[in-house]
Amino acid sequence: GAVVSQHPSRVICKSGTSVKIECRSLDFQATTMFWYRQFPKQSLMLMATSNEGSKATYEQGVEKDKFLINHASLTLSTLTVTSAHPEDSSFYICSGRGPGNTIYFGEGSWLTVV
Amino acid sequence: TQLLEQSPQFLSIQEGENLTVYCNSSSVFSSLQWYRQEPGEGPVLLVTVVTGGEVKKLKRLTFQFGDARKDSSLHITAAQPGDTGLYLCAGARSGGSNYKLTFGKGTLLTVNP
Numbered sequence: 001g002a003v004v005s006q007h008p009s010r011v012i013c014k015s016g017t018s019v020k021i022e023c024r025s026l027d028f029q030a031t032t033m034f035w036y037r038q039f040p041k042q043s044l045m046l047m048a049t050s051n052e053g054s055k056a057t058y059e060q061g062v063e064k065d066k067f068l069i070n071h072a073s074l075t076l077s078t079l080t081v082t083s084a085h086p087e088d089s090s091f092y093i094c095s096g097r098g099p100g101n102t103i104y105f106g107e108g109s110w111l112t113v114v
Numbered sequence: 115t116q117l118l119e120q121s122p123q124f125l126s127i128q129e130g131e132n133l134t135v136y137c138n139s140s141s142v143f144s145s146l147q148w149y150r151q152e153p154g155e156g157p158v159l160l161v162t163v164v165t166g167g168e169v170k171k172l173k174r175l176t177f178q179f180g181d182a183r184k185d186s187s188l189h190i191t192a193a194q195p196g197d198t199g200l201y202l203c204a205g206a207r208s209g210g211s212n213y214k215l216t217f218g219k220g221t222l223l224t225v226n227p
Contacts, residue, residue, distance in 0.1 A: 004156075006156070032213055034215065041200070041222055042219070042220065043120075043200075043202060043217050043218060043219045043220040044157070044202070044217050046214075046215075046216075046217075049214065091154070093156050093157070095156075095215075097213055100162075101144075101145070101206065101208055101213060102147070102159065102162060103147065103159070103204070103206075103215050104159065105149075105156035105157045105158070105159075106156050107155055107156045108154065108155060108156045110154070
């Protein structure tokens with residue numbers, strides 16, 4: 001089946017710095033990718049929808065200047081958390097829209113801001 | 115506004131028991147997907163149902179899509195400890211580039227040996 005890979009799987013950064021998370025579709029082209037945030041034992045919260053070659057569409061309440069999303073190619077989308085704070089610590093998951101509109105998820109990235 | 119109501123939110127049962135998870139909405143979806151997620155990992159797709167009234171089976175798991183495509187259920191027969199995880203339903207609405215997947219709150223299932 002289709003595979004989506006996220007990198008890094010775990011990252012620790014200092015408060016005030018920026019951190020980038022990559023999401024790659026390995027064996028299909030994803031014109032649309034999605035970024036989610038998940039807190040422990042809770043469901044996925046959609047942050048933004050990223051369409052290749054255009055600006056991301058952010059969900060209500062998500063700061064677009066803080067969570068920068070770039071979808072420069074059909075196989076890569078990146079999420080950059082700028083000026084990170086401890087409250088940004090979370091599990092971030094991306095997904096790609098694949099063949100037949102099936103959504104394939106990455107393995108997730110744990111972000112810890114200290 | 116939570117468009118997809120999933121219940122129960124938590125479920126703890128003994129090995130061998132049966133269980134059903136429900137996913138309900140007032141909206142119509144073009145398709146509905148069920149995922150299972152282990153702690154610290156991304157969700158893994160279990161099944162996609164597309165047609166109203168559709169029933170799909172995956173070993174001990176039976177998935178059903180409501181006739182009106184507004185609700186779905188997941189039934190697990192003779193649950194095993196390996197079934198433990200977070201089960202998520204997600205409804206899809208497609209409109210060209212406006213494709214969006216809406217998730218339920220999830221059901222955290224624990225199967226005790």
